[in-house]
Amino acid sequence: MTESLRIAALVLALGAAMPSTASADRVEDKATFDVVIRGISAATLAFSALEDGNRYAVSGLLKSAGIAAMFRKISYTGTARGAVSGTRYTPSSYVEDSDNGKKKSTSKMTYTRGVPSAVQYTPAREGRDKDVDPATMGGTVDTLTALYAILRDVDAGQECKVNLKMYDGRYVSSIAIAKPQAKKDAVLCSGQYQRIAGFKPEEMAERTTFPFTLTYQPAGNGRMRVTEIAMETIYGKAAMKRR
Template structure:
């Protein structure tokens, strides 16, 4: 994944979680975001998810768009499944397929009691001297699950309450939202994405924290919905805007 698309993806997010009620209830969510960097369209991010009986299933697609697509077509498709209780997520599996314009690859992760138990790459990925062991990453979630948790519709008063640690098979990071501030009918949250482990020394020396903001607005379903994510990236101002 190119740095600009990785930043746009990780510093932003996707999807929802509701407490299980006595009556089985299915909750569906889907949206498309335009990713803009320094005023230039760079990518689109779309997701579709469903929750039922305390479980969730999410699919997402990130692909280059606008001028970026003219120079190089890049796409990432992913699916994640797991259990959800309130704002707590326990992944069961994660699959990602990528096409960077030069080669295609697939990565898969499965979990045992919330601990990544198997990580597979096709073709095999080059090993590094210091790899993060999956066995040490119990309680983490995959990137797509984190995006789903942050971009979900929520009940009024429940905005800005996400704090998750992520592991994608190589990188460990965290993402959190807090400090809700009302602005008219909107609610704005402060957020932070932070690199923790698995990154190259140059990446850690360059920068480890990336602040961002989320803007919620009332949706037709009576809940609050993320309509924009804004941040200062390594390449200037970046944003995700919901269509």
């Protein structure tokens, strides 16, 4: 995972939005979120997704914004495709292009029956002793698929039902969201992002779990929409707020 996308994932465990349109076989979602760390605008995160029958496709864009962009411009674009059944996602391909302000890189993952079968990096990355074997990562999803699974609109009564294990070719982590609590028209969820494997020893020693809260608001037509995710991170208080 690129450093920029890792920060976004931490905020999760931490322009306008187009209303969803839904039919029996087709669902579309599109939204933009502002990423704020310690009260300072740090980035914007946008995604566009389509579920058609039992297939899904999602694209995402993360880029630095505000004061953060003045010091270091970073960007990430990604696409993911695969199969979906209820809340279960099985990726078939994932591609990301990133620019961390110092270098540009591309990574690709392909899957065979839900198991990552090939991981390619351009430029090539050196192997590390703690690298995770892709063949052991069956049942995981890529980071972009996980973001979509968390941020997508859902039917009322289906909030807070996310439990995913993520693998991006190097890092393994998980996100779980549960315990819905009604607050007037809103629904609040308790969540946790957890580092599992592939991280540096100092990262694991620093912290492995990141609790967060997620807020849904009515989106119309019996649907609920994520409007904010907030958490305490190693960088201070952080939030993602939907435009």
